Amino acid sequence: MNKIYNFSAGPAVLNQSVLKAISEASIDYLESGISLMEMSHRSEPVMEMVSQTKILVRELLSISNEYEVLFLQGGASLQFSMIPMNLLNENQVADYADTGAWSNKAIKEAGNFGEVNVICSSKDSTYNHIPKKLEQNFDSTYLHLTSNNTIYGTQWKNFPIPLNKDSYLVADMSSDIFSRPLDISKFGLIYAGAQKNIGLAGVTLVIIRKDILGKVNRIIPTMMNYQTHIEKDSMFNTPPVMAIYAVNRSLKWLSNNGGLDSMADTNLKKATKLYDEIERNSLFISPIQKEDRSLMNVPFIFSGKGSDEDFLSFCDKRGLKTLKGHRSVGGFRASIYNAMPEAGIDALVQAMQDYESR
Ligand SMILES: *Cc1c(COP(=O)(O)O)cnc(C)c1O
Secondary structure (H helix, E strand, O other): OOOOEEOOOOOOOOOHHHHHHHHHHHHOHHHOOOOHHHOOOOOHHHHHHHHHHHHHHHHHHOOOOOEEEEEEOOHHHHHHHHHHHHHOOOOOEEEEEEOOHHHHHHHHHHOOOOEEEEEEEOHHHOOOOOOOOOOOOOOOOEEEEEOEEOOOOEEOOOOOOOOOOOOEEEEEOOOOOOOOOOOHHHEEEEEEEOOOOOOOOOOEEEEEEHHHOOOOOOOOOHHHOHHHHHHOOOOOOOOOHHHHHHHHHHHHHHHHOOHHHHHHHHHHHHHHHHHHHHHHOOOEEOOOOHHHEOOOEEEEEEOOOOOHHHHHHHHHHOOEEOOEOOOOOOOEEEEOOOOOOHHHHHHHHHHHHHHHOO
16 A cells, blocks of 8 residues: 555644654553543643643744743634734724735734734735735734745745834744744744644644733633733643643654754755646646745646646545645645655655656
């Protein structure tokens, strides 16, 4: 049988060492005779594991004490409302970049809490690039962007700087966090659902600079208040322990393999291989402007006539799974997150070449 490579956009491929660790922990955690899923979140082994996971996050990203690291629930999607609810007063404005479907959802929710100024949009060109001209509002409380657009396959390579020195960046990094080094000090808040690049669905990583809190005058429900989770160290209620353990093992794997610099090199190498083949192959093209192409999600389409179904089934027979493009764009999309080995890219490139020469 062929080796299976899973190009799913999310939930997505995990490293084998992570899968092995979570399967062992689900039967017997650290030879305690008890599954991690059966353990109290207040027990010493679980508290220790969660605390170690935070330390890994802090070490890998060199996060200073001005920031808190939180493990929340509700996915990146709950952050779309939690962010403006905690940070934006009704009479204040926030800048939002519109670079795709996820940005749009964030914009929609923010509009329920304050004024939204959309600083740019690539909607008219089916989100095939990151706009370069930004119409920022000097008075904006923060500037929100989606660092990697999972569906359309664009990625911010450089981040904009807010006009006002009291303003700060807020970023949805669900699909590229831990894929490259990051200067945390540029951001007030970063959030990421874990199931793309760092673990399982059920936990959302939030990195927040503490001094941006406490500035809104509305009543915030306890569970939606960042302050609650900061005070209780992400243990206000039962956290998704197993999902946090998957993050722990993924980050440990990352740290054992050279950390973010090394991961960024590998990711660049993998993506370059695939984009080069898309450029070379007479059958396929990339719909995305070159300089903004994502290193995580690589959409491609037939340059001329071709049957999507036929190519997908050709790949499927070789063990190359979940290459169908998002339903809103069609074509193909290879999601090549940290845990996708280079051999997976090689197998896909080979399939594209064999399909061309049939
Ligand atoms: C998948 C994704 C989301 C949604 O995440 P959930 O955890 O399902 O809420 C939000 N933003 C981006 C960029 C994504 O890729």
